[in-house]
Amino acid sequence: MKKSRFDDKLQHYFTSQTNDMNNLKDHTWENIQQRLFTDEEPESKKPNRFVVGVAMLAVVVMISIGTSTTTGQAIIGSLKELFEPNKQVDIAIEGDKEETEVTLETKEELDYIIYVDDSRYKMVKGDTDRIVPKQELGEQYPEVSMEISQHTNTTIEEQMKKATNEVINEGLAVRREGPVNEPLPGKFVKYMEEEPNEWDSPVYKYYFFESGGNVFVIKQEYFLEASEGHGVRFDSMLESFEIVK
C-alpha cells in the first residue's frame, strides 16, 4: 500500500510522542525494580474482584455444602440480604454501553455465586453447570457456552493437562497462558488455531482456581467473530463469580 501524506503525518505524530520520555521511563523503571527485585510479596496486591459489570440476572448456585440444611437456609438468608434483589448494571460491547435490570435468584446448596445475564443466557445446572444462549443459535454457528465444574482429588496442573489433551485433538494450540488475579487467583489458558482467520474459528478459554482443596474449572467456548460479544459477556459474568465459604 502506497503511503499518503495523511499516513506520514500520523506516523510523524506518533513517533514524536516517543521522544523526551526519559523522566517517565526512569520513574516507571524504579517502580518495576522495586516491585520485582525488592518487595517480598509482590503478589499480595489483589485487585477488587467482585464488581458487577454486566446487565444480568443474579443466580446463586449451591453445589457442595450438602442438602437442605439449617446452615444452608441461613446462608441463603444472609445472601439474600447481601445481594440486591434488583439492580441496573452496564456492560460495554464494541464501545457501546448496555443497561439491563437484574434480579436475584437463589438455590439451596451454596458453593459459589455468579450473576447471569438472564436476558441472553440461561443456566443449565448439573454436575457441570452450563451457561448457554437463551435462544438456540442456528446450525451454522459453533458451540457457545460457559461451563463451571468442580473437581475433587486433583490439582490445577492435572486439570490443565486434561484440558490441553481435549482441545489438541481439535487442532487447537495454546495461544495464551499464565496466572490471573480475576475473578480468583488461579491459572488461565486460551486455545485457538495457529492462524485463526475464519469467522467461526473456535476459541476456548479456561480458568482454573483452587478452593477448599477442590479445583474449579471454568471453560468458555465460542468462535472468533463472537469474541467481542459472547467472549466479553462471559468474562463480565465471570467477574461476579464468588466462592461462598
Next chain:
Amino acid sequence: MNEKPLIKKVKKGNQKAFKELYDQYANYALATAISITKNKNDASDIVQETFIKVYRNIHAFDHKRPFKPWFYRILINETNRYMKNKTKHQSVSTVDNTIEMFTYKRNDENLIIEEALNQLEEINRTPIILKYLHDFTEKEIAEILELNLNTVKSRLFKGREKLRTILGGMTDEKKQV
C-alpha cells in the same frame, strides 16, 4: 543485543538483560499507553504492570514466535483491565492530570492530530495507534487485539475516515485504505 538471545537471558532470570529489554521497549510502550489513556500517570502504571507480567510469565513465551506482538498483547490487555477498573472505581474526577500529560515537544499540527485522535472511539483509536506508532501489519494487529482480520480492517478504515473528517483540510489527498 539481538532480541532472541536477550529474551533467553531474561528467561533465565538475568536482571541486566531484563533492563535492556525494558530500555528497548519502554518509550514506545509508554507512548502507546499514553495515546490510549491520555494520562501519563495511568500509562506509567500500565507499563509497570505490563513489564512485571512479562518478567513473571516470560517462561510461557514461545521463543519461535516474535516477541513484539506478544508484548503488545499483554500491554493492550493490561490497558483495558486498568481502564475498566478505573472507570468502575472513579467517583467524580475523570481527567485530573491529563492536562500536563505529554512531556514531549508538541507543535500546532500535533495538537490538532491529538485532539482528532481523542475524538475517536477506543475501538478505532487502538488499531490506529498500533498501525502508525508501531507499524504493525493488520494481521499482527488482529493477533494482538484477538480480533478477526476483517474486523481490524474495518476498524482501521472507519478510524481513518473519521480522522480525515475531523482533520478536514489538513490532508490534501485521495482516500485510500
